[in-house]
Amino acid sequence: MVEPILIDGRQAWLKHYRDGGSRLLSLGALKFVADKLGIDPLRPPPHHVGAGALDTEARRLGELAAQRVHVPEVIGRGRASLVLSDNGKSLASWLRNARDDAQCDQLVRLALEAMAKAHAQGAYLGQPLPRNMTYDGQRIGFIDFEEDPLEVMNLAQAQARDWLMFGYGVARYYEHRPEALQALMHEAMARDASDVQQQTHQVTGRLQRLAAVCNRLGAQVAPAGACATGAACGQHLQRADHRHAGDRLVQRRRPRRAASAAGMSRASSRGRPLAYAPVQTARAFHAYHRRSFFPAGRFCA
Template sequence: MAEPILIEGQRAWLKHYGESSRALALGLLNFVARRFRLDALRPPPHRGGAQAREVEARRLVELKAQGVNVPEVIGHGKAALVLEHTGASFNSCLREADAATRDRLVAAAIDAIAEAHRGGAYFGQPLPRNMTWDGSRVGFIDFEEDPLEVMDLEQAQARDWLMFGDGVARYYEDRPQALKAMLAGAMQVADRPVVEHAHEVTGRLRRLARVLRRAGRSGRALAHAILVVHAATSFACAALVVLCLDWLADGELDLLALLT
């Protein structure tokens, strides 16, 4: 739980870390992810109290060193951190935006995630509620879990795209092609193992997506996320195959010559 506070007239956040009570739900999710080989969706350990505070403090230092826009730690207690204010809730910004502004916000978030990935970073849950917007930069918050405890970096980065797609899909129910186009652009420059893993996971979930489309708004949003991310990664995977065939044909990338 986080609450706003003032320190010398400046807004900050006091985040308390309670004891974890999600063992049963996380155990079930882990069983399902293992059973259906959804490695990127395996849940990391969710600790509470001082352990959760230590994980978040460490991850914030790591991400800051990788150039990611995350809050500075201003102070700490036994099971609490005082964090810098980095902007308005990204979720609120998306809710209040018109279609054109929403596209600009989502494009900025996609660029920020892609840039962080290029620097070797990963997030865990880059959902709109765990992001901020200061008018020019996207920020990221909430790092009390570490996906690398249960998966490798490529899987963690694939997880980021799956989580982000799930978080923003609800804002694109009427315009899924717009979201697919933005994500496809990011997938074309992402590392191949990341794209392939995201494609593999969403491919296994497509049958579930067809069921979820008839299961209310939340179900439709998740279904849209699965299908949109799968379509975006399909385009990227196809582009990689074409480039490989082009190279094998004569040892040169003729497709790139057409773009110069």
């Protein structure tokens, strides 16, 4: 739980770390699917709670600050809580309130540039979803580091996970302009290391092939396979996207409209790159989505 406090007239945040379930069963199932499909960047990291979550977040904040990533400063520590400096409003709130497409694109471009810069410093961000990113009018920042992907993957995989997480989280703001998001992400990812690009492409390529198989099975059969495999692949992204939804003073996002299978099929037949979900998560599988904004080979050396 996170609550706002004032220290010498300045806003700060008191974050409490409570004991809770370890989610061993669900995380084990997700790991099994990720291993079977060979999509290492989507392997779920351990879900820390209580003192474990506090220690992990404090350590990660220190590491990222040393890598010149804009993260909250730890200005106090208790037995089960941290006092964190304010990083600005969430990027999600900025995107929801963007006055037009141009402002939305500018915010996303700033976020992508901040991610690319962090990667160049050897950093990885864990859950760079819009609700876990901030903007104070000058700098993009990052919050929420209770999990550490490097516990279950290498650095290139963790950085690829950053792109996948961000693309998944921001796609909802580009439902009617997927090509614009594709161009923005292509520009940013082109500056990242080739092994990171390769890891990102590997995930999307394998899930695209699985989506194509589901599509060929037809509308009557595909949902079963899509739900079984796609939901498992996407669950930890959706869990991260909605986890602790009531813990921060951030409004819940507007419900997204479900895409029809016919509509997605028509768009795919025109060859248009769709940006509903870059990693072909459960929602994409349900729509028998064949494409993402990481087209085959585009980002690979």
